[in-house]
Amino acid sequence: MTRSVYVTGIGRGDGRQVVELGMMELLTRQVDRVGLYRPLVHDTPDRIFELLRGRYRLTQDPATYFGMGYEEAAALQAEQGQDALTARLVEGYLRVAESYDTVLVLGSDFAATNLPAELGVNARLANECGASVLPVIGGRDQNAESVVAEVRNAHHAYTNLGCDVIAMVANRVDPDQLDSAADQLRRSLDVPVYVLPDEPALSAPTVRQIVQTLGAEVLLGDDAGLARDALDFVFGGAMLPTFLPALTPGCVVVTPGDRADLIIGALAAHSAGAPPIAGVLLTLGEKPGQDILRLADRLAPGTPVVAVPTGSFLTATELFGLDGKLGAGTPRKAETALGLFETGVDTTELTERLSVARSARVTPMMFEHALLERARTNKRRIVLPEGGEERILRAAEVLLRRGVCELTLLGEEDAVRKKAGDLGIGLDDPALDIVDPHTSPLRDRFAALYAKLRAHKGVSYELAYDVVADVSYFGTLMVQEGLADGMVSGAVHSTAATIRPAFEIIKTRPGAAIVSSVFFMCLADRVLVYGDCAVNPDPDAEQLADIAIQAAGTAARFDVQPRVAMLSYSTGTSGSGADVDKVRAATELVRQRRPDLLVEGPIQYDAAVSPVVAAAKLPGSAVAGRATVLVFPDLNTGNNTYKAVQRSAGAVAVGPVLQGLRKPVNDLSRGALVQDIVNTVAITAIQAQGDLR
Template sequence: MNTLLLIPTKESVGLTSASLGLIYALDCNGIKSSFLKSFESAHSQTSALYQQLFQDIPVASLQQQQVLDAITSNQTDELLEETVRLHRHIAQSRDVVVVEGLPPLSDGYASQHFNLQLAKALNAKILFVSEADLNAPKQTALHLEANLKSLGGLENNRVMGVLFMRTKGLTEQSAHIPVTLDPSLRLIKETQLLSQQLQKYSQVVGTSTLPIIGLVPFSNILSVPRTLDIADALSATWLNKGKAKERRVLGHRLISSYIDVELNQFTAGQLIISASERTDVLLASSIATKNGIPLAGLVLTEREAPKTTIMDFCQSALEQGLPVLHTPLNPLEVIQHLNHLNYEISIQDIERAQKISRFVGSHIDQTWLETYIQHQDQPRLSPAAFRYELVQKSIAHKKRIVLPEGDEPRTVEAAIICQTRGLAQCVLLAKPEAVYDIVKARQLKLPPDLEIIDPDQIKDRYADAMVERRKGKLVLTQAKEQLKDTVVLGTMMLALDEVDGLVSGAVHTTANTVRPAFQLIKTAPEYSLVSSIFFMLLPDEVYVYGDCAINPNPSAQQLAEIAIQSADSAKAFGIEPRIAMISYSTGSSGAGADVEKVTQATQLVRAKRPDLVIDGPLQYDAASVESVGKSKAPDSQVAGKANVYIFPDLNTGNTTYKAVQRSANVISVGPMLQGLNKPVNDLSRGALVDDIVFTIALTAIQAEKSA
C-alpha cells in the first residue's frame, strides 16, 4: 500500500481538481485507491464530491481551524496521531491512499513544515500541486524551488514530482473534455519544452529528480458555473428556471444597442444581460431558443419584471428551457458581480466534477503512475476502468457503426465525439441539412469524415435484397414501405455488410430497434437464441447480469446458452467471468422444478465449456457476499466472488437489475444484445450523450468479436 500526499504550493491552485483527477486516473488503471482530507475547512466540499463521484464514504476530517491553532501553539503531535488513525482506518483494503496536504498559511514555512511532518507520519510520497505559465518559466521554476527548500531540499527523497494545474500559455485545442480517461490528450511535447525551459533556472525542476507528471491546461469550459449557480450572486429571482441546472455560463453580454446589430451575441452558452424594459431582447432570446440555440439564460435588470402578457407571449420558448432571471441590480453591477463569482466546484454540480476528474486524469503521465504506484493485488475492473477499456478497444477496432436516428441532437453530438476521438466511423442516416442545423444551433464542429447519408437517396436499392431475405413473408411494395423506417434501412445495411453495427433507441422503442434485427440479421450459427446482458457498474467492480430483457422463461438448455453467451461477452470486455447460476436455493438445500432447471443448466455449461468457472444453483447473497459464500458453499470457486449473474427467468432478472440500479444508485449499461450474427444495440430514450458514446464503443467491440 502506498500513500501520496498532495501539497499545494499556494492557495487556489486547484488542489480539489488535482485530487479527484489523480484518483480517477488510478481507478481507470485498476488501482484501488481512497481519499483522505485530514483537515477540512468549513467551505471545502472535496470529501463530499469524492463520495458522490466514487461511491466511497471518506473518513471524517478534522477541522482546519484545529490545525491552525495547534501549529500556532506548537502542539501538533496529537493531530498527527489522529491523522495516522484515520489513515490506517482506510488503508487496510486499498492500494493507494491520496491525501490532501495543508494549503499555505500566512506564514508559508509553518504550513510546509507541518506537511513534512505529516508525510513522515504517514510514510507518504509527496506530489506538489502548482500552477505554470509557459510564458514565465523563470517565475514557475523559482516558485517550486522555494517550496522544495521548505521541505528540506534535495535531501528529501519523498518528493516524487509536480502536477501543474490551470496551465497558461497553451493553445485552445488542449482544452478538449474527454468522455473517459484519454491519455492521448497528455501534452507530451509541451511538457518536454517546459521542462527544458525550467532547467535554465533550476537544477532539479523538470528533471528526473522533480519531474512534471502532468500539465493540465486552463479550461474556460470547466471553470464556469451553471446558470443555476448565479442567481444568489445577483440577488435575482427566477421568472423561469427552465434548464438552469444544465446550462453553463460560457460568457456574458450586455445588450445595450439596437437589437439588429446585437443578434450575433445570441450564441450557445451566452448569458444575455438587458434592462427589463427591453422586450425586444426577451423576444430575441425566445426566438434563439426556438431555433435550437441553448443560451445560458437571460438576466433582466432594474425596475420591475416584464408584464405577464409579454411572458405569456414567450411561453413556448420558456417551455423549451430558457432560464430567465430578474435582479434589482443595474447592468454594470451585474457584470461586476459575474466577474467576481466563486468558481469552486459545488456539491450540487456533480457533472462538472466528473468532467474535471476526466480532464485532469487524462493529462497525468500513465507511465509515472505505473512506475511509482506499485500494487500487489490483481487489478479489478472498476467502472472507470471498464469505460476506459471500452473506449480504447473501440479505437483499436475502427468499426463502421450506423445510427438510424441521425437527426436526433444527442445522437449527432455523440457521433461527433466518436468520430473526433476515433472510437468508430459513424454513419448518420438523416437529411444533411437537418444535421447542419443541429450542428449550427449547438455550436458543434462537424468532422469532415463523418458520414451523413440521406435515407431517401438509398432506401430503394435495398428493397430486392430485403425481399430475398424474407422470402415468402414480404413482397416488393411492402419492402419499399418498410425501408422508409431508418431503423429497417440501417439493419439492411448491416445485413449486407456495409456497416459493422447499429445503435438506435434514443427516440425509437426497444421493439422498433430489435424487431428488424430478429427478422433480417438472425442468430449466429452457434446459437439458437438471442439474449441480453446489462453491465452493472457497482462502486468497486463491474458485474454482468443476464438475461434481463429478452427471454421470459428459458429452458435449461436455453439458460445454459445464455450463460455461455454472457461469459463470452464478459471476456470480450475485459472481465474474467466467474458465473453464478442464480436460484432461490444454494446447492442441494432446496428442491423443485425451478431449482432443477438451474442445476441442469449448470451441468450443461460445464460439459460444453469446461474452460468456464461456473457454479449453481446459488442464492444471490451466496454468490456476492464472501462470508455468506464461505458458509453456504465453502468448496465453490464462485461463491462470494461471482461477477456474472445468470437469472432463471426474465421476471427475476429484470426485477433484480432494476432494484439494484435504483436502490443502490448503480449505473447500468445495456441492454446489450448477444447471439445475433451482427451487433445491434438499443438505447434508453432518456440516454445522455455519454451513454450513446459508450454504446457505440460497446457495439464496435462486439463487431470485432463477431467478424
C-alpha cells in the first residue's frame, strides 16, 4: 500500500514550503518513486510543483499533480456538499497513488480559498487518503508562549478530527524565542515538535521578483545579479558621506534616478566589498545618462540597476509588501530552506515515524542524498584552493547552507569576497575561513616543512617559500598538517597540478602500491564503481590488482557491496594474449591477497553486468551479471568507457575519487558543474571520517 504524508497548516503565512521541500528531500532519500499531489491549487503551473519536479527530476505528468482549482472546489462544495468535494479530490489522489510508492500531499494554503472550515477539509482529505499528517504552524512575530499555544491547538484540532499526526513543525519562529519554545513544546506534546527559526534570506524577495512585481526596467545587471536576495532596503536622500555608512550587506539602494552621486557611491562600495549590495532601484522615472551607466557597469559588472516611474513612497509601499518565494527560479533559497529543515528536524526520527520502506535499488538521487547526509553526521574541514572561482563559490554556498562540512577557501581575501559579492553570495558563515597563501603566517612553517620533505631533490627554503604560495601546494600542506581534513581542486587546475603535491607531500598509505582513482557511476537503477579511469595509463598486473583491492574498499566505504569484475576483451578462458594474461594474473593476485573478496576475471563488460549474458558465458559465477566494481585494464579503456556511459546512458558520474593516499585529496574535471563539486566535497569529507580499507 502506498504510504503518504500530508503537509498542512492552520492559516496563512506559515512558510510551509520549507517543510514541503524538506519532506521531498527526506522521501527521495528512501524511495525511488515519489509522487506529488496538491488537492487544491490557485494557478497552474504550480510554483512548488515546478520547483520539486526540477530539483528531484520527477517524471510525473503535471496534469496528474492537482485535483482542482479553489473556485471550482468552492462551487462544488456549495452545490453538492463536502462529501462530493472530498470524493473528487480523493479520486485525484488515488490516480497518483497507483503509480508511486509514496505520495507527498500538499494541503491547502488558507489564502483566499472561499472554503469554510478549511482545516476540517484538510483533515478529512488526509484521513480519506490514509495519509499521516504533518501540520506546520507559523510563529512569526510571536513570543514563545504564543507559539506553544498555537502548536498545541493545532495538534488538538487535527487529532480530534481523527488524523494520524506524526509530528508538528513550528516555523518562522523568532530566533530569540526558539530555545524557549522548543523546550516548552518538548514537554507539552506526545509527538515530536520541530522548531525552525525565521530566516531573513527566505523572506527576502530576489531582485528579479522586485523587477517583476514593480514592472521595473532593467538598465544594468545579469541573471546572477537579478537572482540576489534583497535583504534590506536603504532609501537614499542624504549626501554621500552620510549615505554610505547606512548601507547594509545585501541591501537594495532606493534613490531618485538623478542622484548620480549615490548611484556611483553605492556601486563603488559594492565593488570594494564594503558592503556588497543587491542592486540599485531608481525612482521618479529618472534615468542616469549613458556615461554614468557605463561607469556603473565598469564599477560593479552584473549588479542590477533598475528603474520605476513611481516616487519613493509608493515604491516603498510595494517593496515592504513583498515576501520571498521558493520556486524553480530560486535555487539558492531552496538550499537555504533545506539547510534550515535538516538543522531543525531530526530526520532520522521523522523517517522512522513515517515507516517508509527503503527502495531496494539505489537511484542517482538517493546516492547523492546519502553522500550529503553521511558527510553531515561527522563534519570535517575541506580546503578548496580555487576560492575565487565562481563554481567553487556557488558550491561552497550550498555546502555551508546544507551544513555538509566546514570549508577553507584559498585566495586573496578581498578578491574572493568581491567575487562572492558580485554573485550575491554571503561568506559570513562561522564554518568558513578564507586564507591567502601569500600573506598567511603559515607560509613560513609550510616552507620549512616542504624544504625538509624535498631536501633530497635539492629544494632550499627559499625555493620552498615560493612553491608553497601556490594554492595547490598550500592546500595539500594544510591537509598534511591536520589544518584541513581533505582537499578538492581541479575546477581550473589540471589533474597533474592537483595531485602532484599530494604525491610529494602526503604520499601513499601503508599497503597501497600506487595512487589510483574510481568514478561512482550512478545509473538509473544502481551505482557502479569504475576504476582506474583517471590516473594510471597502463598498469601492470601488480598495479591492476592494487587498483581492484582499493576500488573494492572504496565501494564498501560508500555502501556499494563489492563484486569485482576484472575487465578484458575475453571472458574466462576464451581468449589469450598479453593483455588478457595481464588481467588473468591480476585476478589471481587479488584472490591471493583478499580471499574474502568476490572477484571474477578476465571478463567482458556485458558478462559482468548482464545476468542474461553471464548465464551463457560464465554460469554459476558469483560476480558475473552482478558486478558492482569494474576494473579496466588501462586508462584508455576506462576513461572512454566512463564517458561513453555518462553521455549515452545519462549516468551521473561522481569523481574521480582518488584512493591510496594517506589523506584524502580529490580532483575535479575542469568542466565540473556545481553539483559535481558538492558531491566530490561530500565524498572527500566522508573519506576523511575514517581510513578506507
